[in-house]
Amino acid sequence: MAYTKDDVGPRQVNGELVDLSDAEKQKIVDQWNTPEVDNRPYDEKRREAYGSWESQLDMQYHDSVNGSRTWLDHIESVKDAHPK
Amino acid sequence: MSSVIKANEWQAATGSTVSIPSGTTLDVNGTLDVTGATVSGLTTGSFVKIASQTNNSEVASWDLTDVFTSTYDAYMIVMSGLNTTGNSNAWYFYLGNSDLSSTRSIHWQSNRVMSTNIYNHGAESDTKYQFVQDTASGVLAGVTSGVIWVHNPHTDTLPTKMTHHVETYDNGAIGTYCSQTGGSMATTATSDVSFRLDTQLGNIGSTSVTQRVTILGVAH
Numbered sequence: 130m131a132y133t134k135d136d137v138g139p140r141q142v143n144g145e146l147v148d149l150s151d152a153e154k155q156k157i158v159d160q161w162n163t164p165e166v167d168n169r170p171y172d173e174k175r176r177e178a179y180g181s182w183e184s185q186l187d188m189q190y191h192d193s194v195n196g197s198r199t200w201l202d203h204i205e206s207v208k209d210a211h212p213k
Numbered sequence: 214m215s216s217v218i219k220a221n222e223w224q225a226a227t228g229s230t231v232s233i234p235s236g237t238t239l240d241v242n243g244t245l246d247v248t249g250a251t252v253s254g255l256t257t258g259s260f261v262k263i264a265s266q267t268n269n270s271e272v273a274s275w276d277l278t279d280v281f282t283s284t285y286d287a288y289m290i291v292m293s294g295l296n297t298t299g300n301s302n303a304w305y306f307y308l309g310n311s312d313l314s315s316t317r318s319i320h321w322q323s324n325r326v327m328s329t330n331i332y333n334h335g336a337e338s339d340t341k342y343q344f345v346q347d348t349a350s351g352v353l354a355g356v357t358s359g360v361i362w363v364h365n366p367h368t369d370t371l372p373t374k375m376t377h378h379v380e381t382y383d384n385g386a387i388g389t390y391c392s393q394t395g396g397s398m399a400t401t402a403t404s405d406v407s408f409r410l411d412t413q414l415g416n417i418g419s420t421s422v423t424q425r426v427t428i429l430g431v432a433h
Contacts, residue, residue: 132414136415136416137273137416138270138271138272138273138416138418139272139273140272140273140274140276141266141268141270141272141274141275141276142276142278143264143266143277143278144266146270146272149273154273157273157274157411160413161299161413161414161415165413169332169333169334173332173333176330177330177332
């Protein structure tokens with residue numbers, strides 16, 4: 130979703146609502162439409178994306194029972210998404 | 214018998230000190246605004262409320278101006294019900310001059326502890342301080358409540374330092390309930406008197422949940 134100036138509300142200053150200028154609204158829209166830069170190292174991003182040990186073991190259990198490769202695909206996709 | 218004295222200004226008859234005699238209660242019936250005055254004799258070892266505000270509408274940001282003065286070294290900002298319109302959203306805290314036309318460069322780090330994972334942000338510098346890394350929108354559980362401590366904001370001889378501890382909620386696949394802690398400091402020693410809250414995505418606030426921010430000064 131891309132934000133526009135129409136999405137920007139007023140500013141609350143010490144309890145009073147203050148309307149923003151077009152330039153101020155545009156500055157806020159630019160911030161909202163700019164993705165947050167994730168400066169974390171790759172291994173930390175991977176750790177988050179891998180998920181819990183419990184969920185991974187559950188994937189491995191079902192892969193063993195069904196002969197599937199859900200866990201391998203998951204690990205490979207995380208490594209591809211967050212390269213060294 | 215009581216009487217009312219109406220005056221726009223108090224001045225000492227001699228010297229420059231106006232005293233309230235020991236044993237007398239000065240009932241200010243609200244906020245005591247002592248900006249620009251030298252205050253002595255305050256009750257020690259207690260919190261003194263500087264300001265308390267609520268919001269029940271969608272706003273782009275929330276400013277509390279001229280709240281940090283030389284009266285106190287440390288301030289506790291108590292926040293409850295902070296909610297956003299955007300999802301997977303970070304909350305930002307800005308320090309600045311009176312009208313926040315100038316905001317400070319801040320170095321910050323934080324930890325987000327969830328039910329199954331711990332995520333860390335470190336060595337980040339920006340014109341704002343991220344005290345919530347990620348939270349959900351819309352749902353009541355997604356609101357953020359907690360505190361930010363602000364130390365030595367008014368002096369220009371020490372850089373302002375802050376610590377935070379908040380509880381929030383992430384509706385992503387991992388985790389859910391998040392406890393977030395961390396700290397930050399301004400990268401230069403500058404007098405900071407005002408602060409602003411806003412988010413990474415969209416307006417803050419709604420008609421369904423009351424947001425409240427109260428700032429307290431610590432009387433040593």
